Amino acid sequence: MSFTGDQESMENEPLHFQYAIKAKRTDRIQNLYDYVSSQKAGIDIERARYFTESYKKTEKYPQIIRRAMAFANALDKMTLYILPGSLLMGGHACKPNYSPLAPDFSTDFIKQEIIGGQPYFLPDRPADKFNVDPAIIPELKEIAEYWSGKTHQDHVYAHLPEEVLIAQDKIGVINDLNYVQGGDGHFAPPYKWHIEHGLRDVINQAKDGLEKADPTSSDGMDQRAFYKAVIISCEAVIKWAHRYADLAEETAAKESDPKRKAELLKMASIARKVPEFPAETYHEALQLITFLQLAVQVEDNAQATCPGRFDQVMIDIYRHDIDAKIETYETALELMENFFIMLSQVERVRSWTDTQFFRGKPIFQNLTIGGIDPKTGEDAANEVSMLILDAIQNTRTIQPSHYARWNDKSSPEYKKKVVETIRLGTGFPAVANDKMYMEAMMNRGYSQEDAANYCIIGCAEPGPPGLRGGRTGAAWYSLAKCMEMALYGGTDPNTDICLLKNSNGKDLRTFTSYDELWDSFVEQAKYYLRLHVIIDQAIDKEYEEYIDEPFSAILACPETTLPRGKSIKKGGAKYDFTGNQTIGLAVVANSLYAIRKLIFEDKMITGEQLQHALRTDFTDMTTDPTGPMIQQMCLSVPKYGNDIDEVDFIARDALRMVCDEFPKYKNTRYGRGPIGCHFQASTTTVSSNTPFGKSIGATPDGRKAETPLSDGQSPFRGTDVLGPTAAVSSVSKLELKYLSEGSLYNLKLSPADLRD
Structure with a gap:
């Protein structure tokens, strides 16, 4: 499909190109x-x-x-x-x-929101609304009463130390509501x-x-x-x-x-x-997949059941039918588009708290195309790859979501078609870098052949179809909140709760060197990372005990679960890892560099002055310099995303610390059969940067209190001022081979920037 039009429309290209x-x-x-x-x-x-x-x-x-x-x-x-x-x-x-509805997972939000209207009745939500027939409420009350004390959430919370619940529900540094209120999937x-x-x-x-x-x-x-x-x-x-x-x-x-x-x-x-x-x-084949894809939603009530490398799945049967004249390209395309619309029907209701981490009701039925043949190493894009790109252009549905694998061997025709499809502005397909993903996977124990066969699962997590178990998505983890805790000596400035004091006894007012600041940040980050692991272990243990899902097991990994006679949560997969989502990287890098530059190198302000400015959200006009003046100093310091080593390397080192720390922990399947069985890091975000931002005050990068954090490993909005090449250069310094659970970078361009 070529994007040609009359000269007037091209010269006045609209922002929403897909509508033109x-x-x-x-x-x-x-x-x-x-x-x-x-x-x-x-x-x-x-x-x-x-x-x-x-x-x-x-x-x-x-x-x-x-x-x-x-x-x-x-x-x-x-x-x-x-x-x-x-x-x-x-x-x-x-x-x-x-x-x-899945009361077997949780009834809290059913009672509070659907029945009680707190903070909203579902039809009255500010976003992601759901209609509710009032006639079901009496029956729903009876159902919720039966499940009281028996739900997955009840079982998980009964096993958690108090500090974990405080970290999630009061401080807002970790969050795993998604996996206590619904199924695993992924x-x-x-x-x-x-x-x-x-x-x-x-x-x-x-x-x-x-x-x-x-x-x-x-x-x-x-x-x-x-x-x-x-x-x-x-x-x-x-x-x-x-x-x-x-x-x-x-x-x-x-x-x-x-x-x-x-x-x-x-x-x-x-x-x-x-x-x-x-x-x-x-x-x-499409009907078989439709039945299985939708049936598992009834069992699991989850997200991220992914069709996998769909061009590889469908190519042989497609070629057979084309050669036998059972289908034409046009009829095959229509069936594929029909399939997309079938998957677009899937909805999953979440509590309002969890909804803020998943705005837009994402289901993550990721469909991957392109890549390489795992046996020959040659380009694997084919006729179905191109057909799927046509189907994306024509249907423009939110689900399924799409990824296009990209490598040096990808043909010019394929790459051009991918770029033309992206240009529509639907957000699809996202692009996965084969070289970096495969290196990251082999770095964690995947064979080269299995790594070469990866698809994207969930948001940006890689795994070979039929072989990957575990949980590619796990708790949200706010690295930015960990940094804020370090700046206040280990105390949360919003709640005055302190779960771990900085061992050096210092805070932003009394740090005498950047190294002291860095050490305190790492200390807080590792402590809350451990709490992240605890909540994920409890969730997986209770999945295994009470939500053991046989259909998911044979749908996901039949070639291993059937011979072993065990489900995924008991070690039925070939590979098993537990993921993570690390949030706010750019805020951390920009903030730490601002402190190093303004306080320790240029000595423009003191740590005490900066901490007061942060506590007052840069609004105090009685100080010298004033709060707004200090904010401007913070904003003027160089930022991650502009190819400046000094700040980019802070982002690199902070993320590398997370990537090194997580694999020290083993998940509940360790020693029970699968390869791997440790935790690993990603930078996937969805919309979690917004609710996490609400729990964080002003930060030394100049960001105002309670505003969204940065997403993924992307630069903070508006701070990458030297163009996309510089921004990509900054991201490339992050040692992406260690991000074996997914590497997410969002780059947005105006359609006008892509004119010929």
Whole structure:
């Protein structure tokens, strides 16, 4: 697709370029897009109802079997629908854009917000609103009462030391609400494997494992429970697909349009085949993936179930159908766009507190294209890569999200198509640097072949489809807040809470050297990093004990979980790591450099003067220099993002400290089979820089109190004044090979900057 237009439109190119360049949609896709887009987000009680109904009857069973039985009960009874004109079927809730409720994870926000309206009723939120039918409230109260004291959040919080809860809920230096209020997710199924095998083969393998497991041993008993749960879950998904086949046939019987009738009957035939048996056509493969992708949302209520390297998944079956004249490029494109719209229906409701870390309702169903062939090392981009880029340009849906792998061997045609797609301004695809990601992964123990096969999971985390377990996303960690604590001797200036005093007994008023400041910052950062690990360990332990998910296990890593007879949280994956999100790097680097420059090198102000200016948010006009004058001094100091070594190296050293410290801790799967099993760092942010900023006062870089922090490893907004080349140069100094859990840099350009 070329972006050419009349001369006037090019000379007056709008800021929102995507609106000027019209999407090329078939009537079917336009109607689907309009229909789904018109459906307001809402709350679906059905998952909560049917999970609760099942759990009340299954208390005698092992937790993993209880989970499978609840999953099966929900799939068997939930409301089904077919989108008008769609060629694919599936849904994780009773309506498009509705979110299931998961009281098994948490009832706190259900009680406080949905029922109590604190701080808002869901339809009245400032953003990310959800409609709630008042008629469900009485039943929802009963459901919440049943789960009181039994939820995942209840179990996790019962295990946490008080200092961890203080650090999260009062100080605001770490946060892991996402994983106490919902499922784990964060994996990429090997969908090519599932296309070739189908769930009936999974069931047969589970039956074989059940027969071989030794019931006289503890491990054997656990394996038997796992295999039974797998069988229950897979049979439930097959039955659910057959329910869709029934619905398609019933709909066809009432359809007056012969063409649509034939489509519905074909869809019914496909649903009776997949996902039970292998897919043999492109259409069947997309339907199989749609069913699995949406079914797991019912079990897990999570985000970041990622289609993986989708061009590699689909290329063989696409070529087969093109050669056999089953599909044309145009029909295959329309089906892909239909698939995108199916995934765009997925919603997940969060508490308002957690929503502030995930504004815009991201689901992170990341779809990756391009890269290299893991066996030959040659460029792997293909016809489906280009088809997917066309589909992105035409659908412009928020989900699925997209990544394009980029390397020296990528063809000019592919690179041009990627850049043209980015130019639309939808934010897709993001670009992943193969060289840096593969180096970072091999640095942590991945084989070269597996590293070469990575896709992006979640926000920016790498992992090979079907082999990566653990949790690519874990607690948020505000490095900027750690720095602020060091400036005040270990005390939070907002709450006057002190969990760890600076061991040198000093603060910004009394530091006599930059080294003393740095040592205190590192001390605070390591202390709160340890609390980060504690909350993640508790979450994973309770996932394993109470939220053990058999369908997620075989969907994510069938080639390892099935032979081992264990779920991911018990060590079922080949590789297992626990991630992190490090927030506020640029604020830290800019602030520490400002202190070094203004106080210790140029001696323009004292530490006491600066601390007072920070405490008063640079507003005190009675001091000499005044608060605004001190702020201007802070703002005038060179900033990270302008290719200035002195400040860039502070960012490098701060991030390297985090990257070195996290792997010292092992997760709960260590020694239980997988490779790795340690914590590792990333700079992924989503929107967490905003709520974290609210808990931090003014900072020495000139930032005002309670304003957003910097995101990812990007320069602080407005401070990279020498252009994108200088900014990229600064980012490149961060020793990215140690960011094995993901390296996120946001670079935004006006469309006018990209004119020919």
